[in-house]
Amino acid sequence: MKKNTKKNILTLTALLLFIGFLTIADKIFDAYEMRIINLAGIYVTLGLGLNLINGFTGLFSLGHAGFMAVGAYTSAILTMSPELKQMNFFLKPILPIFADVQWPFFPALIMAGLMAAIAGALIGAPVLRLNDDYLAIATLGFGEIIRIIFTNTQTLTNGALGLKGLPDFTNIYWSWGTAVVMVVVMVLLVKSSYGRAFKAIRENEIAAEAMGVGLFKHKMMAFVLGSFMAGVGGALLGHLMGTIDPLMFRFLMTFNIVLIVVLGGIGSITGTVISAVVVTVMLEALRFLDGSMDFGFIQIEGIPGMRMVVFSALLMVVILFYQRGLMGTNEFRWEWVTNPKETITNAWKNRKA
Amino acid sequence: MSIQTFMQHMVNGISLGSLYALLAIGYTMVYGILRLINFAHGDIFMIGTYIAFYAMTAFFLPWWAAFMLALVLTAIFGILVERLAYRPLRNSPRISIMISAIGASFLIENLGIVLFGGRPKAFPIAPIFAKIFSFGGVSIVSIQLIIPIVTLVFLAMLVYIVNHTKTGMAMRAVSKDYEAARLMGIDVDMIITFTFGVGSLLAALGGVLWGLKYPQLIPLMGMMPGLKCFIAAVVGGIGSIKGAVVGGFILGLGEILIVALLPSLTGFRDAFAFVLLIVILLVKPSGLMGKTTTEKV
Amino acid sequence: MLGKIEKPRGKGSEKVTVLKTDNITMRFGGLTAVSEFNLDMKEGEIVGLIGPNGAGKTTCFNMITGVYTPTEGNIQCMDTDITGKKPHEITKLGIARTFQNIRLFKDLSVLDNVMVAGHMRLKSNLFSSIVRTPDYVKKEKAMYEKSMSLLKEVGLEKEADEVATSLPYGKQRRLEIARALATEPKILLLDEPAAGMNPQESLELMEFIHDVRDKFKVSILMIEHHMQVIMGVCEKIYVLDYGVTIAQGNPREIQNNQKVIEAYLGVDE
Secondary structure: OHHHHHHHHHHHHHHHHHHHHHHHHHHHOOHHHHHHHHHHHHHHHHHHHHHHHHHHOOOOOOOHHHHHHHHHHHHHHHHOOHHHHHHHOOOOOOOHHHHOOOOOHHHHHHHHHHHHHHHHHHHHHHHOOOOHHHHHHHHHHHHHHHHHHHHHOHHHHOHHHOEEOOOOOOOHHHHHHHHHHHHHHHHHHHOOHHHHHHHHHHHOHHHHHHOOOOHHHHHHHHHHHHHHHHHHHHHHHHHHHOEEOHHHHOHHHHHHHHHHHHHHOOOOHHHHHHHHHHHHHHHHHHHHHOOOEEOOOOEEOOOOOHHHHHHHHHHHHHHHHOOOOOOOOOOOOOHHHHOHHHHHHHHHHOOOO | OOHHHHHHHHHHHHHHHHHHHHHHHHHHHHHHHHOOOOOOHHHHHHHHHHHHHHHHHOOOOOHHHHHHHHHHHHHHHHHHHHHHHHHHHOOOOHHHHHHHHHHHHHHHHHHHHHHHOOOOEEOOOOHHHOOEEEEOOEEEEHHHHHHHHHHHHHHHHHHHHHHHOHHHHHHHHHHHOHHHHHHOOOOHHHHHHHHHHHHHHHHHHHHHHHHHHOOEEOHHHHHHHHHHHHHHHHHHOOOOHHHHHHHHHHHHHHHHHHHHHOHHHHHHHHHHHHHHHHHHHHHOOOOOOOOOOOOOO | OOOOOOOOOOOOOOOOEEEEEEEEEEEEOOEEEEEEEEEEEEOOOEEEEEOOOOOOHHHHHHHHOOOOOOOEEEEEEOOEEOOOOOHHHHHHHOEEEOOOOOOOOOOOEHHHHHHHHHHHHOOOOHHHHHHOOHHHHHHHHHHHHHHHHHHHHOOOHHHOOOEHHHOOHHHHHHHHHHHHHOOOOOEEEEEOOOOOOOHHHHHHHHHHHHHHHHHHOOEEEEEOOOHHHHHHHOOEEEEEEOOEEEEEEOHHHHHOOHHHHHHOOOOOO
8 A cells, every 4th residue: 555655646746747847838938849749749649549449459440540530620610610610611601500600629629539439439330340451451441531521521621621720729738638638547447447358359359258358349449439539639639730621631640640659669658658759759850851951051952751751761660670669568667766776677687578 | 424435434444443453463462471461562553653754764765675674673672572571570460560561651652752752753655555546436545455455464474373383383372371381391481572573563564554544653653542452452352363353343443433423423532442342341351252261269 | 097086066966957059060161060069068067078189179169159150059058048149248148268279368467367357247337447436446356356366276376467478388277267267157168278287287187177166166168188187077078079979978988988999099198
């Protein structure tokens, strides 16, 4: 019991410090840096959602971007003022039911998650019974279908034109607050009986079923929950960027999140958090590769696309040599901080493993 | 719709179907042997087209030399991809090799953007491919005829190899039972290399023919066809070459006809493949010509 | 060396049938793996299923546990028809199993492996689990304690927090049994529990199986190649060869059965 209370105190302290950091963040960082920080927080939520499905339950789903789109568009349509909607939908007016709707952010955010979750349920029902590879392609296919539908339903989504002028609700409290909530939920889930059931499905489906874990029911749970998180993340993203269009949610988006999850360690919450921050920062930092670099005395012409080459190469290196990613399936433990000597000696002893 | 317009669409659909078939074969062969979805296959197709393009425009080779060069070099390229991205992960969990495939695909695409530039390039079309014939009101460009004929020729060669040579027999053995084939003394690595080579060669063939039919090249040109052709292979029955061909034609013809008959659905043209996939996976997951297998528990 | 054959416990002379298969047949395309298998298992019995490799024994297990749906015939557990039900439903009704090729949850701890098996009996929904309602916490604690006692039963309580793959083979087999018991079964199907064991371990296993039957009040059906274990522990034995039941009876009858001897008996383990 004593060990537990000590851990809880440490966690609580860390949480308070973090909240403190959030409050002073906008005084330290400029707008550009704040944007990156917000983006990192959103990617934490997105990464966790995908990790729940892929990493913890072992379902190789490649449709995450589609659910993000559902969430983003839901929140956009619900929160934009009627005038804003009129301005956007100049080609064809928006469906009448949505014309005068204007909700505050929090209910819209929840609705975004719910709509994505419903999409997840509808798509999961036929698709989750398939084996690995087919599941990957089927979810990829559905992600693309969603995008194609959104591109072609002018009256609902404004089609290829996208929506501009989304209210900029996403601030550091929303992005990182959601991230923290998601981390807490994930930790509680993974350590619960359901979390064990998910992991059992990942480890050995047949044995899991033989031990009474209903495969379809539990796969659906993980999938729907992960989709909910994707929807929330998508909505937060939309209100950070200010504009959304179907092209934003093509497979490249899913790839970025897969990258984050793989680099951090499939099946590690800590890994996803660290990786989300690192990848977001690096994606921005390496932007210079695409554009020209001015060193004062020389100018190096950037090569468009170089950034993604570096990232794809990075993914390849990790998957070929460090399959388990940064953290493998390990999680952060307070013992690392309170007892660093033992941690280091253990890690050194186990380095071959 | 008049008979002529319908025939026009049919011709279009058949040539598109042939192209899809060429690409689908590569997917089905690799999946049959390695149980791997080679996400990079569509990008190998793209590379084939670009090699031919540069051979003709930068090195001024005649089209037949450029095409042959493209076939050979792309085959080598495909073998390299297998060697570097897939072979090291042969004994790793499935998810790793899938991620490697996706990573390889993205890497090749972005390398394409870096090396070739994102702006569309015009594929040079030799006059022989642009002749127009008229059959009773239906005008057909020569390339529309050449594509299915060339496809058939190469298909026949492939079927011959698979069914009447020792290598082909070894290929069939490996796809039926990897371990047993190895125990029987078959050099599985060689067979896999050969499979990737053949699949990539056919992809390159599809690529140059595609360039002749749709002369606008961009580095991402392989993404959609790649996805669709994997779907075609699944629809026909993954692992079955016949199935891949059938799937390719169903997809090609279906796509053209859907847009022809229901023009309002033009924007959804790409969705057709995915809808078809979902339907097949729900109704007959082993594909039209595939067999259902049960896993030993 | 034969161990003592214990008299099964039952309700007086009228023993209840807990598991009954009625002419179940399994065909895979042109291959008939199992042909008209009739099993009648009474409460508290320890029944053996033997036969040469490939005789269809595990296929019978797979039909009973719902992995395969029998091509013909039906299966009754107590009074419920379980033919074609899904594996997790059948486990819920009280039939648990171990696997011929051990199927542990490799990356999970020894304790977690057992706790997973308790999940279905937890009767708690996703929300209360995440939010940790007092009801859930109480149930989880009870499951924890039950799992630990099961581990103690098989002698694995010290390794509770270790990763399942770090256990040596013999202990992995024991873990599989503990895991199966965690589902609170009435019928336990063991698929080659003695595989890879030396004579001393086999003796211990025989005692263990008896203990399990008595302590947990289960009826046991087991596939085995270890003749000592089968003869020493089972009250009734079915013999399969190429999917056909060539003999059934008590150990003495089986040992003297000409057809069985011809099929494969005489191979000493």
